[in-house]
Every structure is written in structure tokens, then in C-alpha cells.
Amino acid sequence: MLDNSTDFKEQMVEARRTQILMGAAQVFADKGFHKATTKEIARKAGVSEGTIYNYFSNKRELLLAMVQMIATQTLRGSFFNNPPDDPKEFLLLLVRDRYRLVDQYGHIFAPLLAEVFSDDELREAVYQSIVMPIAQVVEQYIQKYIELGKFRQVNPVIVTRALIGSMALNTAMKLALVDNRYETISSDDMTEQIVELILDGVLK
Amino acid sequence: MLDNSTDFKEQMVEARRTQILMGAAQVFADKGFHKATTKEIARKAGVSEGTIYNYFSNKRELLLAMVQMIATQTLRGSFFNNPPDDPKEFLLLLVRDRYRLVDQYGHIFAPLLAEVFSDDELREAVYQSIVMPIAQVVEQYIQKYIELGKFRQVNPVIVTRALIGSMALNTAMKLALVDNRYETISSDDMTEQIVELILDGVLK
Amino acid sequence: MLDNSTDFKEQMVEARRTQILMGAAQVFADKGFHKATTKEIARKAGVSEGTIYNYFSNKRELLLAMVQMIATQTLRGSFFNNPPDDPKEFLLLLVRDRYRLVDQYGHIFAPLLAEVFSDDELREAVYQSIVMPIAQVVEQYIQKYIELGKFRQVNPVIVTRALIGSMALNTAMKLALVDNRYETISSDDMTEQIVELILDGVLK
Amino acid sequence: MLDNSTDFKEQMVEARRTQILMGAAQVFADKGFHKATTKEIARKAGVSEGTIYNYFSNKRELLLAMVQMIATQTLRGSFFNNPPDDPKEFLLLLVRDRYRLVDQYGHIFAPLLAEVFSDDELREAVYQSIVMPIAQVVEQYIQKYIELGKFRQVNPVIVTRALIGSMALNTAMKLALVDNRYETISSDDMTEQIVELILDGVLK
DNA sequence: TATGAATGAGATTTCATTCAT
DNA sequence: TATGAATGAAATCTCATTCAT
Numbered sequence A, B, C, D: 001m002l003d004n005s006t007d008f009k010e011q012m013v014e015a016r017r018t019q020i021l022m023g024a025a026q027v028f029a030d031k032g033f034h035k036a037t038t039k040e041i042a043r044k045a046g047v048s049e050g051t052i053y054n055y056f057s058n059k060r061e062l063l064l065a066m067v068q069m070i071a072t073q074t075l076r077g078s079f080f081n082n083p084p085d086d087p088k089e090f091l092l093l094l095v096r097d098r099y100r101l102v103d104q105y106g107h108i109f110a111p112l113l114a115e116v117f118s119d120d121e122l123r124e125a126v127y128q129s130i131v132m133p134i135a136q137v138v139e140q141y142i143q144k145y146i147e148l149g150k151f152r153q154v155n156p157v158i159v160t161r162a163l164i165g166s167m168a169l170n171t172a173m174k175l176a177l178v179d180n181r182y183e184t185i186s187s188d189d190m191t192e193q194i195v196e197l198i199l200d201g202v203l204k
Numbered sequence E: 001t002a003t004g005a006a007t008g009a010g011a012t013t014t015c016a017t018t019c020a021t
Numbered sequence F: 001t002a003t004g005a006a007t008g009a010a011a012t013c014t015c016a017t018t019c020a021t
Helices: A004-032 A037-044 A049-055 A059-071 A077-081 A085-118 A120-147 A156-176 A180-184 A186-201 B004-032 B038-045 B049-055 B060-072 B077-081 B089-115 B120-147 B157-176 B180-184 B189-202 C001-033 C038-045 C049-055 C059-071 C078-082 C088-114 C120-147 C158-177 C180-185 C186-203 D001-033 D038-045 D050-053 D059-071 D077-081 D085-116 D120-147 D154-176 D182-185 D187-202
Strands: none
Touching: A004 A037, A004 A049, A004 B004, A037 A049, A049 C059, A059 A120, A077 A085, A085 A156, A085 A186, A085 B089, A085 D050, A120 A156, A120 C001, A156 A180, A156 B157, A156 B189, A156 C158, A186 B157, A186 B189, A186 C088, B004 B038, B004 B089, B038 B049, B060 B089, B060 B120, B089 B120, B089 B157, B089 B189, B120 B157, B120 D154, B157 B180, B189 C038, C001 C038, C001 C049, C001 C059, C001 C088, C001 D059, C038 C049, C038 C059, C059 C088, C059 C120, C059 D085, C078 C088, C088 C158, C088 C186, C088 D085, C120 C158, C158 C180, C158 C186, C158 D187, D001 D038, D001 D050, D001 D059, D001 D085, D038 D050, D059 D085, D059 D120, D059 D182, D077 D187, D085 D120, D085 D154, D085 D187, D120 D154, D154 D182, D154 D187
């Protein structure tokens, strides 16, 4: 078989996988993982139920595949190579970039996080593929600034999770529509306030 | 029927409900809500499956009842009436008290939070009964100190969720055993570092 | 719990198992094991599909249970203790007793034998529980008569299977209605002819 | 279209059918008819799933086609025309020839026989195409020798099935590896003992 | 009120067969 | 004619819930 024929096939397979994943993401978002039926996923994805199983070995694999899909949306290399010197600029760039990811894949995150509580393997995958990569960047940055004497002697691990947790809960509140005071808070304002809060907490 | 007879009966009913809830909590913690079977809950609770339905109308009600059970573990009135003047003392007392709650009911929180992502009513209940009461105390305290000129002009809503989110994610990391660096961090250290971080972020 | 209550419960369980097995036997006989659906088994047995699984862990267990049921229909102890001295009398008694079993459980044997070809565990069970016990009796009898000098020096293992195989294929022909010449052959005639055939083959 | 072109085409078709049947035979032997998937048959046969359906109308047809394939392996004409006069020679020649068939097609027989119990049409086909032709030869031979006064007044139908059943069960025992005493019995010994057994049973 | 056997709706998954390329 | 992706019917099995005792 010729190379471009193989390529073509691979592309078709990838396109089909994505098509199915998107359907699954919608249904998972609506119903949650357990109440989502393969029948409805198939309908939303525009394929038959059987076709799902030509591309994923079972329903749960759909969740794991979503983790991988999100994980590939990494930070641009430029960011890693030349992180801005100004801490505020650094954190704002980073946080806004990740916030955009949540905005884009928001409907995927919720069912994913829900299952993380009861699925050990999924939890590990989410942590290793999604949380760790970004957390490491922040930790190392903080560590460097502590050594430079610009930050207080804080624990970078804790502070990093504090930043992520602060963003996560506030974002969740915004998306969950459970507290209407969030309607008047813009994402940019929220992001900036949180970055400043944490930053002032670590600055000497 | 005499009053004390009614009381006795009510107590029996309450005791049975608790007995069942405790069984359910254990199984939910082990398996998650969906993979927990009523058969196993009954066994763990030491009752028959049928009996569960004499006290709860369905499996999901067990989750809602757990929210109420946790919600009753409110802060002591004394805390509300005479909150410590020193912000650090205030926040530490508060956070440690809540942390104790998580320690005690930790196995209930995970399955509860998992379902919060896909169950609107449960989400509302958790927010109103568990998050809001404590959040309000913090918000009002922050508001007061802003007005007193001791805190910067921050948004109390955001800062409060930042504090809660910081504690939540760090605690989750500790409990999830997914990052072994948390093994060397004591709860007290963690709590104090987070409180200081947020506090330094809001102090003028 | 009192003994007779336990007994009663055990009897109920046994009765239910038998009820389900009988339903399964009918459907297996009609359709064969694989084309038999649990839905139809349930209907024939007069229970719901779910009930089947309260008594058998899966569809295949129904087959194994049938083997056990047939296996319990052993030869009377008197037969073992005082086998008739006359070889012809001995073999006729034995063969007719077993033939009666086939007559009674005939509809169970067919699907059982069909699966024996592709299910190792079932094959082992059928051999150990059904074939071996009866085969051993015959083998030992033949062996004894060889030693007494009344039978030729034949291999008791082969001769025993020859007898069983002769009976089996002729019986199958009768039951399968595939050769109408069998319509005019009575079971008793057939049995006697086969016993005589084998016996004359071994007698000195 | 020219004759030899048609012939060539027919040969190609026949070759393809055989290729597919051989693949199917292997998988049927491994898994049994029902657990064999068309996907695996296609793989073993070295064709695609679709191609199977260009040569056979459905999976079951594969079984029927196997019956025909075995049926064509008939006894040599010479055997029919000049059967040996000596009964023992006659039976040994016949039985050994058929035993060779089982040896060669053994892996096909098991799944075939399994289905025979629940598939009326297949049963009829096996009986008419495989059992009957050989059985008739034996029956007529026996009949002739009875008339010649060399055999007792036995029923040729029963005796013939007794011979076939004796061979079948003993052979099955050997192949099924379920009774290790068969490991020390050679096929030739077994064949001869059975022929002698039956023959002594019918000889005057 | 407590029990637990019975229920049956419903979900996942398999796989023979079809059909566009 | 060959391919193999797509199909969707159908089957097994689970389990929350009911109800007779």
C-alpha cells in the first residue's frame, strides 16, 4: 500500500474518532457519564452504535480518549522557552491561556472531573496528562523566583495548587450558574484579581 | 399517642436513617455512587434492601440526605457571635474547623462531589447547604475589614472562593495520593501556608 | 432461625432451581443452547429473566446444572452390591436402566451433547459425572469375567465404549427420526440385540 | 465465452471456496461454530469478510458446504465393485479407510456434529451424505452374509450403527483426551478389536 | 415495620451481513 | 471481484424498586 493511501486512511480514522468523541462529549455534558447511553452518543455523533466500538473498545475508553485530546492542547513552546520575566505578566498569560482551554473544552471537563472521583486510572491520567504539565511550569517558575529572592519562602507545590484551585472554583461558580453574583464578574477581571491575590501573597 | 412515645419513635426513625446513611456512605466511598448497589448498601448497613426504601424514596435520596447531614455540622454559634479580631486567627480557626469536617466526612465528599457535576438539584443543595453558609461568614468578614481599611479593595466573593478552592485542591491532592510530595506536608502546615498566602494577598 | 425454617427455604430454592432448569431444558431442546434466549427460558419457566440470575450466575451454568441433575440419577445401590451373575442379565438390566434415563431426560441430553464438542469444562463434567460412573461398573464387570476365564482377552475400556457407543448411535437414530426403518424397531428389541451382539463378541 | 475460459473461472471459484472453507474449518475447530466470528474466518482464510459472502450466502452455509466436501471423499469404486470375501478383511479395510477420513477431517467433524443436534437440515445432510452411503455398503454386505448363512439372523441396520457407534465413541475418547488410558491404545489395535468384537457377535 | 425474592426495563456490547468504493 | 467500514438487531446480564409475607 502506498504511503499516501496509508496517510489517507489514518486521517479518516482520526476524523471518525474525533467525530465520535465530540458526540460523546455533548451527551456526557448533558447527562453525565453514567446516564449517557451509547445509543444517544451514536445519534449525536451521527454514526451507528456499532461504529463506536470500531474505534473505541468500550464506553469508558471515550473518557480516556478525551483526556488525551485535551492533553495535546499544550502550551506553546515559545512560552516554555522564554517565559516573561515579570511574574504578573507570566501568570496572567498562563492562566488566560488555560482559561481559554476550559472555555473551549468546558463541556468535556465536567463529566471528566466527575468520574475522576471514582475511577483511579482516569484520575491518574488526568493528573499526569493535564494537571502535572502545567503545574510543573508554575512550580519551577516560583522556585526560581524564590531562589532569586523575589518571592517569600513558600512551598511552590502548595501555592501552585492554590492558584489552580482558586481559578477552578471561581470558574466553576461562573459556569454552574449557582451564584448569580458571578454574572457581573467578567472573566478578565476574575482572572486578574486571582493572579494578583496569589502574587501579593508570595511577593516579598 | 403520647408525646414521649412519638419522640421515641422519631428517634428510632432517625437512628435507622443514620444507620442506612452510614452504610451508603461507605459503599459510595468505595465504589462511587453509580457502581454502588443497593444490595451492598443494605449489607453494609445491616438491613435488608427493602428497608432502605422505608426510609428513603430512592437511591439518589441517600445523596441528598448526606448533604443535609453534613450541613447540620455547622460552625458553633459562638464563632458567629464573636469572631476573633485578628484576621489570621479568624481564618485559621475557620479553616481548621472545616478541615476537621472534611477529615471526618471525607469519604462522603468524594461521591457527593462527583455527582454534583451532573445533578442540578444536588449541586444546588450542596451549594446552599454546605458552601454558602461558610462562604457567607468569610465574605462578610472580608467586607467588614475592607470597610475598616485593613484589607485592599478586593472582591470578597472571588477571594472567598479562592480560599476555599485553594484548600479544596490541596486537600484533594493530599487525599488522592496522586502526588507523593504531599506525604511530607502536614495538614497544619498546609492550612497555615494557604491562609497566609491568601491573607498576604488581601492585606494592605 | 429455626431448622425447619431453613429447611423450608432450602426446599424453595431447590424447587425454583428445578423449575428454571426445566424451562431451560425445553428451550435448549427446541432451539439448541445458543439460539435459546434467556427471555424465552424465563417465559417457559414461568419466571422473569432476572429471576434466572438469582439462581444461576449465567446461561452456561444452566447446562452445568443439568449435568449435575442427571448425575444424581444414579444406579440403585443394590445393583452395585449384587450384580447379577449372568452376564446377559447384568447387561440388560444396566442398559435398560440407562435407556430409561435417556427416555426421561432425552430432551436434556441433546443440547448437552452438542455443547460438549466445544466446551472443555462441560465435556469434563459430562464425562466424570455421567459417563465414568456407569462405564466403570461395566469395565470392572468385564475385567472380572476375563479373569474368571469366561470372557476373551478383550480390552474392557474399548468394549465398554463400544457398548455405550452402539446404544448411543442406535438410540440417536431412533430419536432423530432420520431413518424411518427405526420406526418398526422396538426399544426392547434394539436393546437386546445390541447386548447380545457385544456379549457374543466377548464370550469365549 | 469459450469453454476453457469458463472452466478456468470455475476452477478459480472452486479454489476460493475451498480456501474459505479451510479457514472456517480451523476456526470452527478452535472455537466451535457459534463462537467463531466471520472476521476471524476471513483472517484465517486470507480474504476479507465481504468475500466470504461472495461465495457463501451465510455463515451456516459454510457448515453445509463442509458436509458436501467430506461427502465427496467416497470409497473407491473398486471397493464397491469387488468387496473382499473375507468379512474381517472387508470390515477392516472399510473401517480403516473411514478412520483415515476422520483423521484428515477430524477438526471439521466436531463442530459439525455439535450443530447436528440442533439443526434439522444439517442433520439430514450429514445423514444422507456421510452416514448413509457407508452404512448402506455395510448393511448390504451383512444382509448378503446372513442370506448365505454365514451370519446370524441379526438386524443389519442395528448392527451397522453398532459398528459405527463403537468406532465413533472410541475415536471420540481418543481425540477428546478425557481418559488418559486411551493414550496407550494405538488406532490400529483399537480398530481391530472393535471389528473383531462386532464380527464375533454376528458370526454363527 | 422488616424482609428479600421477584421483577423487567434498560444498558452495553457483539457480530453477521451489507454495500459503497 | 475484493474490500472492510458501517450497520443495527439482538442477546446477556444488572440492579433499583416493589410487594407479598
